Amino acid sequence: MKKKQYDLNFKKTVIAKGKEIGNMTAVARQHELDPKMVLRWARELDRRDLDQLNGTTIKQTKFVPTTEEYAQLEKENEKLKKLFAEQALERDILK
Numbered sequence: 001m002k003k004k005q006y007d008l009n010f011k012k013t014v015i016a017k018g019k020e021i022g023n024m025t026a027v028a029r030q031h032e033l034d035p036k037m038v039l040r041w042a043r044e045l046d047r048r049d050l051d052q053l054n055g056t057t058i059k060q061t062k063f064v065p066t067t068e069e070y071a072q073l074e075k076e077n078e079k080l081k082k083l084f085a086e087q088a089l090e091r092d093i094l095k
């Protein structure tokens with residue numbers, strides 16, 4: 001059985017009606033929809049995840065830091081390495 005696809009305008013209309021009367025479940029039943037699906041649409045719309053609500057997916061892009069961000073990450077990495085080494089030494093002393 002093929003899943004039924006609903007367009008973005010229909011989803012927004014159903015969510016608006018649900019918010020208007022304060023009962024998403026009742027609106028879902030009026031439109032013969034699964035209440036969990038309508039609640040998921042509302043949650044996605046609240047998160048402003050319109051691409052997911054529209055049924056499309058966003059491809060994850062690779063993080064590329066700027067020069068300043070890269071320098072900051074290197075400093076933080078060195079700081080964490082020193083802290084880790086100090087804690088390892090402290091742990092070994094306590095053994």
